[in-house]
Amino acid sequence: MRVLLALLFGGLVIAQGSAVGQGQALVLEDFQAKDADGFPSSWDHESQRSHSKGRDAYKIQTENGSSYLSAKDAGQRIKKxxxxxxxxxxxVLTWRWRLNKAVAGTEPLAAIYASLDTDLMFIPVFTKYVWSATKPEGTLTEGGMFSGSEIVVQSGTGEIGQWFEEKVNVYDDFKRIHQHEPAAKAWGISxxxxxxxxxDFGPMTASAAK
Structure with missing residues (x-):
């Protein structure tokens, strides 16, 4: 979904952990809370190989009074x-992101993982929403046992420094891909x-379908 943002953030006023206002939105993460080194509080670094590198790669920043997560040369995943x-x-999961630098051969450039369930071995079952350097928007790649399915929601590297907003229906996508209902409570976001x-990644919210 190629929605260019004229302003960094704006629109619906939402509150952490509760549905409010006409938009009925839940804040999943607003990137307000951070550790002493700037790493987002209540997040974990998933790789045990280079924990310090992961924490150095992800930092909460502020621009025009709005907080966001900046990622630089990460190559590793973090989870709430x-x-x-x-x-x-x-x-409906909504977030904003802004590409500042891309490297030839990196695929995908970035991704949001929505994990709505676990399998019988308690391995998260997720859908991966990606910013691809080369694949067209809408491309669906079926996942395997450990990889998860991938949907391209943003494509290309031509618009550096522009904020884009994404809106995806994670519930419908999960049922379509996995052919069953997700768990009553989502497992997490990565x-x-x-x-x-x-x-850069802006706040992430979940809202009721219209």
Whole structure:
């Protein structure tokens, strides 16, 4: 969904952990809270190989009074530790991102993982929404046992420094891909930025379908 943002952030006023206003939105992450080194509070670094590199790669920044997560040369995924979110009641996941630097050969450039369930081995079952350097928007790649399915929601590297907003119906996508209902509460949200890539992530919200 190629929606160019004229302003960094704006629109619906939303509150952490509760549905408010006409938009009925839940804030899943607003990137307000950070550790002493700038790493987002209540997030974990998933790789055990280079924990310090992962923390160095992801930092909360502020621009025009709005907070966002800046990722530089990460190549590793981070996940939110705890999330209380009913994907059936609030199926529409919204976030903003801005590509600042891309490196040839990196694919995908970045991704948001929506994990709505676990399998019988308690491995997260997720849909991966990606910013691809080369694949067209709408491309669906079926996942395997550990990879998850991938949907391209943003494509190309021609518009560096522009904020884009994405809206995806994670509940409908899950049922379409996995052919069953997700868990009553979503397992979590993860973020990854590719090696050499510099990209910013804005707040993530979930809202009721219109």
């Amino acid at each position: 530790k705890k999330i209380d979110w009913d994907p059936k009641a609030y199926p 973020i990854i930025a590719g090696p050499g890539v510099e990209i």
